[in-house]
Amino acid sequence: MDRQIEQIVRDISSLKVQGARNVAKSAVEALIVQVIKSRAKSRDELYSELLEVGDALASARPTEPMMRNAINDAVKFTYMQIKTRPAQDVEALKKMVVREASAYFKKMETDHKKICDYGARLIPEGGIVVTHCHSSTVTGILKRAKDLDVDFEVVALETRPRLQGRITAKELSDYGITTTLAVDGAANLLIKDADLCMVGADAIGSMGDLINKVGTSTVAHIARMHDVSFYSAAELYKYDPLTLFGNREGIEERNASEVWDGEPKKVKVRNPAFDATAARYINGYITELGVVPPQALFGIAMAKLGLKVD
Numbered sequence: 562m563d564r565q566i567e568q569i570v571r572d573i574s575s576l577k578v579q580g581a582r583n584v585a586k587s588a589v590e591a592l593i594v595q596v597i598k599s600r601a602k603s604r605d606e607l608y609s610e611l612l613e614v615g616d617a618l619a620s621a622r623p624t625e626p627m628m629r630n631a632i633n634d635a636v637k638f639t640y641m642q643i644k645t646r647p648a649q650d651v652e653a654l655k656k657m658v659v660r661e662a663s664a665y666f667k668k669m670e671t672d673h674k675k676i677c678d679y680g681a682r683l684i685p686e687g688g689i690v691v692t693h694c695h696s697s698t699v700t701g702i703l704k705r706a707k708d709l710d711v712d713f714e715v716v717a718l719e720t721r722p723r724l725q726g727r728i729t730a731k732e733l734s735d736y737g738i739t740t741t742l743a744v745d746g747a748a749n750l751l752i753k754d755a756d757l758c759m760v761g762a763d764a765i766g767s768m769g770d771l772i773n774k775v776g777t778s779t780v781a782h783i784a785r786m787h788d789v790s791f792y793s794a795a796e797l798y799k800y801d802p803l804t805l806f807g808n809r810e811g812i813e814e815r816n817a818s819e820v821w822d823g824e825p826k827k828v829k830v831r832n833p834a835f836d837a838t839a840a841r842y843i844n845g846y847i848t849e850l851g852v853v854p855p856q857a858l859f860g861i862a863m864a865k866l867g868l869k870v871d
């Protein structure tokens with residue numbers, strides 16, 4: 562595999578590239594690099610190369626359907642070109658694939674802007690918003706609310722073990738939003754006084770359940786206990802179509818040394834990167850099509866992904 566692509570795969574698995582949207586963007590960038598640098602002599606050869614690179618990217622972070630959906634779209638597009646345009650040569654196919662993959666970035670930006678607009682309307686004047694981990698979708702919404710002159714505060718939970726909450730806290734305070742960082746264990750104490758909780762999403766299943774950074778379900782359960790609304794902000798591309806067949810989204814288990822490097826021999830350390838929050842704890846998903854109940858997300862997302870159940 563090309564060195565530049567190997568580097569992207571490493572950056573994704575080491576969390577140098579972090580968050581579902583950034584991961585999906587990097588994966589599409591890798592596919593573009595592959596096509597541009599490819600020495601494939603035939604269209605089939607190019608197609609095989611894309612499958613190989615796609616597999617390497619997808620396994621770098623197993624709990625990322627947005628990346629998988631983007632890769633699948635590019636691979637499907639390539640396949641359809643080969644099947645429907647017999648006269649097309651490999652160079653023409655390369656151009657088409659690069660153009661299609663580049664259009665994906667534009668689509669992502671348009672969807673993101675819409676989500677920020679819908680999400681910003683949920684931020685109450687004088688309110689307190691609790692968030693967990695670092696989601697570029699959530700920070701986008703909060704910045705949009707700030708641009709609209711809503712006066713509010715954010716509590717960012719630290720998010721052990723990789724401390725993505727600090728990225729959130731820094732980004733928001735640099736933007737002029739009053740932000741407090743707190744350890745994850747303070748969640749109950751702080752959510753009690755909050756107006757709403759808002760997190761991102763790595764994956765959404767057919768039942769409307771949410772997979773996001775480990776600790777998200779704790780936030781949701783505590784929010785329910787105190788009657789505080791809990792929202793997840795997510796592009797519909799985060800829906801995992803495989804869950805329609807009963808597949809459960811796999812939870813990435815990362816190296817234990819991220820939690821405790823040098824633990825005593827008899828201590829077993831676990832490091833699941835994500836957890837699942839049942840639909841019943843979620844007031845709504847903030848999507849590019851508006852704020853939708855978890856139970857409705859499956860139908861809307863299938864339409865967006867161009868999938869049909871026959």
Ligand code: RUB
Pocket residue numbers: 576578579580581582583693694695696697698699725760761762763773774834
């Ligand atoms: C990040 C995380 C984020 C989602 C959504 O986990 O759980 O909430 O990925 O992010 P990690 P975005 O740090 O392990 O990647 O809204 O940017 O897609």
